Amino acid sequence: MDALSMGGYGAYVWSCYGLTFVIVVFLNWRGRLRQKRIYREIEVRLKALEDRE
Amino acid sequence: MKPRQQRMLAVGLAALGIAIAAGLTLRAFQDNMMFFVEVSDVAAGKYPKERNFRIGGLVVGGSVQRDEGSIDIRFEVTDTACTVPVTYSGVLPDLFREGQGVVAHGRMGEDKVFAADKIMAKHDEDYMAPEVADSLSKHQQDIQQAVAKGAVECGTSDS
Amino acid sequence: MWKWFHQLASPPHFYRISLILAPWLGISGLILVAYGTWQGLFVVPMDYQQGDAFRIIYVHVPSAYLSMMAYMIMATSGAIGLIWRIKLSHAVAAAAAPIGAGFTFLALCTGSIWGRPMWGTWWEWGDPRMMSELILLFLYFGYMALRSSIDDTTKADKASAVLALVGIVNVVIVHFSVEWWSSLHQGQTVFKKGTMDADMRIPLFIMLIGFTLLFGSMLLRRIRTEVLYRERRTRWVREMILSPGGGA
Known part of the structure; x- marks a missing residue:
């Protein structure tokens, strides 16, 4: 339980590590989301072009 | 000049111009917003009268007095040349202790005592385990020596 | 080397x-x-x-370091794009901005949470280190806003590269703020005298x-993503996407 209380600084230490985790996951997730969206947009457009030809 | 060199020059000059502007802005910003006064200047009476400002220095060893049963505290701050007495009432940061660097925000009273409404602690860039620090208490002794020696020089080294 | x-x-x-x-x-x-x-x-x-x-140092220092690192990548690749007109480098600059903003936000938050119990304050207006790091966050926001406000990619690349270059001044200020002015923040530990x-x-x-490795990936x-979007009308993108397996 020592690790949880961190000598009374538990709230500060854990919130920092928690926030770091959240931000890193968020940045990664946003990057993947945008990649998927752009890829899909181009794919749809290219497929439509191909069908027309 | 080739177009590329022209572009480089333009970019360089723009950056330089902004750099100078930013430097001047920050200079003014530091003077106006920080209102940070050296302890020696405070001791010499050179401080803004009717307004709040900050002083920073080390808490003099053995100077901390707490009133029994209240949160009022009185201590002295030194820049190793001069000292200024400070009073404060409130919660202190966890790093506050004798020999520690502090920044006090408040104003100078008629009685030449700095009445602080906020105390912040500074620490240095050294990190070590408690066991290591015990063997290094020479550092603390150095500070105390400087504090004791410096107080004598106050006023004489006044520029 | 040059060829590579x-x-x-x-x-x-x-x-x-x-x-x-x-x-x-x-x-x-x-x-x-x-x-x-x-x-x-x-341990x-x-x-x-x-x-x-x-x-807290183990998350605060890496995020603060990346907040400046990302900016330098953004500004230098913008400059390379301006001077040598390399298309890829503008894509690098555009890609670095949101990640840099994220780590700047993280550095500000973890610093604030660390400052509360140690220094006795969440935030000090007028403290050079804190203010310059906050300006860094605004620079990232300004950079991204400028990019999205200009529809023409080439123009957006140029304008934002100039903004990023000018903002380098602030990165220098962030770095040296603890030496030039009296800040609550302590001096450098990692690469300096501490x-x-x-x-x-x-x-x-x-x-x-x-x-740094996570940032890199x-x-x-x-x-x-940025390259894909900018090259969306080229043959290689078309061949890659329409080929079985794609290239995600």
């Missing part, structure tokens, strides 16, 4: 290399960060003054390398 550099700067070539490289950066970064976090939270001794609150026990320092270095993914 030119090859790498060609979008399809970069895209292929990045696809191979990014997962390795990501995985090795994850391993290092996991190890460093475990060390920082449970490293507490600080003689700050106790266990000192452990001392730190080896058993505290080594996990910090591991965290710094781990964060995230940056590469965003550059790929």
Whole structure:
């Protein structure tokens, strides 16, 4: 339980590590989301072009 | 000049111009917003009268007095040349202790005592385990020596 | 060397290399960060003054370092794009901005949370280190806003590159603020005069390398997205996407 209380600084230490985790996951997730969206947009457009030809 | 060199020059000059502007802005910003006064200047009476400002220095060893049963505290701050007495009432940061660097925000009273409404602690860039620090208490002794020696020089080294 | 550099700067070539490289950066970064976090939270001794609150250093310093690192990548690749007109470098600059903003936000938050118990304040208006790091965040926001406000990609690249270059001044100020002015913030520990026990320092270095690798993998993914979008009308993108398997 020592690790949880961190000598009374538990709230500060854990919130920092928690926030770091959240931000890193968020940045990664946003990057993947945008990649998927752009890829899909181009794919749809290219497929439509191909069908027309 | 080739177009590329022209572009480089333009970019360089723009950056330089902004750099100078930013430097001047920050200079003014530091003077106006920080209102940070050296302890020696405070001791010499050179401080803004009717307004709040900050002083920073080390808490003099053995100077901390707490009133029994209240949160009022009185201590002295030194820049190793001069000292200024400070009073404060409130919660202190966890790093506050004798020999520690502090920044006090408040104003100078008629009685030449700095009445602080906020105390912040500074620490240095050294990190070590408690066991290591015990063997290094020479550092603390150095500070105390400087504090004791410096107080004598106050006023004489006044520029 | 020069030839290799030119090859790498060609979008399809970069895209292929990045696809191979990014997962390795990501995985090795994850391993290092996991190890460093475990060390920082449970193994490293507490600080003689700050106790266990000192452990915040293992997330605060890497994010603060990346906040400046990302900016320098953004500004220098913008400058390379301006001067040598390399298309890829503007894509790098555009990709670095959101990640840099994220780490700047993180550095401000963790610094604030650390400052509350140690210094006795969440935030000090007028403190040079805190103010310049806040300006860094606004610079990232301004950069991204400028980019999205100009529809023409070439014009947006140029304008934002100039903004990023000008903002380098602020990165210099962030770095030296603790030396030039009296700040609550302590001086440099990692690469300068400050001392730190080896058993505290080594996990910090591991965290710094781990964060950099994670940053690298995230940056590469965003550059790929950016390249894909900018090259959407080219033959190589068309062939890659319509080929079985694609190239996500």
